[in-house]
Amino acid sequence: MDYKKRDEAFVAHTYRRFPVFLEQGSGVTAKGDGKTYLDFGSGIGVNALGYSDPEWAAAVAEQAGRLQHTSNLYYTAPAAELAELLCKLTGCKKVFFGNSGAEANEGAIKAARKYSYDKYGKGRQTIVTLCNSFHGRTVTTLAANGQASFHDFFFPFTEGFVYAKANDIADLTEKLTEDVCAVMVEPVQGEGGVHPLEPAFLRQVASLCEKRDILFVADEVQTGMGRTGKLLATEHYGVTPDIVTLAKGLGGGLPIGAVLFGEKTEQVLQYGQHGSTFGGNPVVCAGALCCLKRISEPAFLSEVAEKGGYLKARLEELPQIDKVSGLGLMLGFTLKRGTAAEVAAKSAEAGLLLLTAKEKVRLLPPLIITKEEIDRGIALLQKVLEGIA
Numbered sequence: 185m186d187y188k189k190r191d192e193a194f195v196a197h198t199y200r201r202f203p204v205f206l207e208q209g210s211g212v213t214a215k216g217d218g219k220t221y222l223d224f225g226s227g228i229g230v231n232a233l234g235y236s237d238p239e240w241a242a243a244v245a246e247q248a249g250r251l252q253h254t255s256n257l258y259y260t261a262p263a264a265e266l267a268e269l270l271c272k273l274t275g276c277k278k279v280f281f282g283n284s285g286a287e288a289n290e291g292a293i294k295a296a297r298k299y300s301y302d303k304y305g306k307g308r309q310t311i312v313t314l315c316n317s318f319h320g321r322t323v324t325t326l327a328a329n330g331q332a333s334f335h336d337f338f339f340p341f342t343e344g345f346v347y348a349k350a351n352d353i354a355d356l357t358e359k360l361t362e363d364v365c366a367v368m369v370e371p372v373q374g375e376g377g378v379h380p381l382e383p384a385f386l387r388q389v390a391s392l393c394e395k396r397d398i399l400f401v402a403d404e405v406q407t408g409m410g411r412t413g414k415l416l417a418t419e420h421y422g423v424t425p426d427i428v429t430l431a432k433g434l435g436g437g438l439p440i441g442a443v444l445f446g447e448k449t450e451q452v453l454q455y456g457q458h459g460s461t462f463g464g465n466p467v468v469c470a471g472a473l474c475c476l477k478r479i480s481e482p483a484f485l486s487e488v489a490e491k492g493g494y495l496k497a498r499l500e501e502l503p504q505i506d507k508v509s510g511l512g513l514m515l516g517f518t519l520k521r522g523t524a525a526e527v528a529a530k531s532a533e534a535g536l537l538l539l540t541a542k543e544k545v546r547l548l549p550p551l552i553i554t555k556e557e558i559d560r561g562i563a564l565l566q567k568v569l570e571g572i573a
């Protein structure tokens with residue numbers, strides 16, 4: 185009966201788990217082993233509507249009872265509806281559905297290279313990403329990550345990635361050599377430590393790309409779907425990417441990734457050039473559609489922005505916290521004393537689930553969190569921080 189022991193015995197040890205067992209959830213709260221947790225991590229930015237939102241769960245259950253999978257040989261309603269709504273809301277022209285963030289980025293990388301090959305022939309295949317970036321854990325997206333720690337063990341990696349310093353337009357310009365077909369960036373670096381890019385930098389990247397017909401790819405796997413208070417974080421910056429990737433928050437808790445193609449790229453991938461058995465799965469798309477309809481409401485998004493501001497202000501009041509960074513409900517903070525890992529571990533013990541990113545404690549609460557729930561989380565965090573000598 186001890187699931188922790190059984191998990192340790194039979195699940196590969198690729199994750200260092202918290203000693204927390206979860207069995208049931210509702211909204212911002214999850215329970216297991218007789219304990220109750222306030223979750224400020226939402227399954228790493230996934231459970232945008234919180235745990236088992238009734239409307240979302242009904243949409244998923246209804247579709248599961250109607251038609252659960254067809255393969256991409258046939259048309260189904262949920263994928264068509266979801267793609268149409270994504271295009272209407274973002275201005276993109278076509279959508280490809282996959283199953284995860286890394287897979288969405290793989291699709292973006294393939295499309296970027298093929299766009300260049302179609303137009304300019306061989307030799308223009310390099311993709312510039314940023315130092316400290318995170319794009320996934322497949323062999324190709326590991327190579328795309330601008331962090332040396334991801335470039336071990338699994339040789340040979342996919343070639344053709346070059347890393348430029350974030351917020352350093354001179355360095356990026358230098359890296360934009362003749363062989364470059366795309367620049368791929370996260371508007372706010374998430375795993376790398378919750379670092380929003382400077383607006384002037386991102387606007388310069390977009391304009392340099394435009395001038396030189398280099399594709400501007402935004403990895404919005406973490407920042408997208410309302411996380412920052414806009415449907416896409418790039419909206420804050422007033423830039424329009426040629427390709428956007430989404431995943432984490434898109435499915436509301438079910439695995440989905442999406443590549444959104446703009447005008448330049450909508451025709452690049454043709455029959456047989458990309459695919460996925462599970463991509464566009466009706467059950468997953470029915471959940472994502474429910475999620476997207478709710479999140480894209482202007483009132484919902486402005487509340488995310490407001491609650492993000494409130495959470496940031498509450499964190500800044502705590503004397504043990506050094507600096508708070510982030511955008512909307514994607515926040516991180518450094519500590520004056522103790523480590524992020526220590527704070528996350530002690531918080532979990534106290535009933536508050538938090539994340540870490542590098543040296544920071546990271547918060548990605550469900551977007552439906554209330555101010556009252558923020559206050560409860562802050563009270564728990566305050567106690568934990570007071571206990572760190």
Ligand SMILES: *Cc1c(COP(=O)(O)O)cnc(C)c1O
Pocket residue numbers: 283284285286287289318319320321370374375403404405406407431432
């Ligand atoms: C989480 C994340 C990914 C990887 O997504 P997976 O679903 O784990 O493959 C890629 N890019 C960014 C910015 C992410 O935050």
